[in-house]
Amino acid sequence: MSLRLGDIAPDFTADTTTGRIQFHExxxxxxxxxxxxxxxxTPVCTTELGQVARLKPEFDRRGVKVIGLSVDSVExxxxxxxxIAETQGCAxxxxxxxxxxxxxxxxxxxxxxxxxxxxxVRSVFVIGPDKKVKLMLTYPASTGRNFDxxxxxxxxxxxxxxHKVATPANWKSGEEVIIVPAxxxxxxxxxxxGGWKPVKPYLRLVPQPGK
Ligand code: BEZ
Numbered sequence: 001m002s003l004r005l006g007d008i009a010p011d012f013t014a015d016t017t018t019g020r021i022q023f024h025e026x027x028x029x030x031x032x033x034x035x036x037x038x039x040x041x042t043p044v045c046t047t048e049l050g051q052v053a054r055l056k057p058e059f060d061r062r063g064v065k066v067i068g069l070s071v072d073s074v075e076x077x078x079x080x081x082x083x084i085a086e087t088q089g090c091a092x093x094x095x096x097x098x099x100x101x102x103x104x105x106x107x108x109x110x111x112x113x114x115x116x117x118x119x120x121v122r123s124v125f126v127i128g129p130d131k132k133v134k135l136m137l138t139y140p141a142s143t144g145r146n147f148d149x150x151x152x153x154x155x156x157x158x159x160x161x162x163h164k165v166a167t168p169a170n171w172k173s174g175e176e177v178i179i180v181p182a183x184x185x186x187x188x189x190x191x192x193x194g195g196w197k198p199v200k201p202y203l204r205l206v207p208q209p210g211k
Pocket of ligand 1: 038039042043044045046141142
């Protein structure tokens with residue numbers, strides 16, 4: 001059965017461009033992003049890896065480790081990295097899993113045979129410190145992902161993991177958030193002594209906690 005939100009992210013051992021890893025051990029006690037690429041030496045993937053390398057300080061700031069995967073070998077990844085540094089103005093600064101036998105791709109259901117029976121789709125898994133899957137995204141090979149959106153979702157995940165709030169449509173860090181409906185007004189008054197904006201009894205807005 002395929003993975004679902006809240007499942008434990010499957011553990012695995014794999015060769016990467018920075019050496020052999022045991023995934024859970026590599027994650028440690030922090031957050032992680034595992035994302036797949038259909039194939040090495042392909043144009044959209046080249047731009048994506050350059051973009052993630054550029055955004056690495058933003059992932060670091062949030063305590064999030066990033067790891068990529070494609071179904072080619074680590075040797076191939078190393079050769080490809082030269083092209084990425086040359087064309088994207090930023091060298092790859094995170095590990096890339098080599099998965100020529102598609103063991104990890106299969107474990108994470110990254111191959112969708114009706115899209116392509118050998119290459120992975122563009123999958124993203126955000127994994128929490130409890131090793132549970134917090135977010136899954138699936139894009140087709142022809143569409144490069146928006147990694148600013150990934151950072152935005154991570155901001156929401158990290159906020160809602162620590163406070164009894166949810167984030168509204170198109171929310172960005174610093175904007176108002178929603179008190180979770182499970183909290184009664186009496187309970188909310190304790191957690192949010194400054195009060196809230198009662199748009200509806202079920203839509204209660206407060207400033208973002210900690211800002
Ligand atoms: C790409 O990364 O450009 C790509 C990979 C597989 C199929 C189509 C595009």
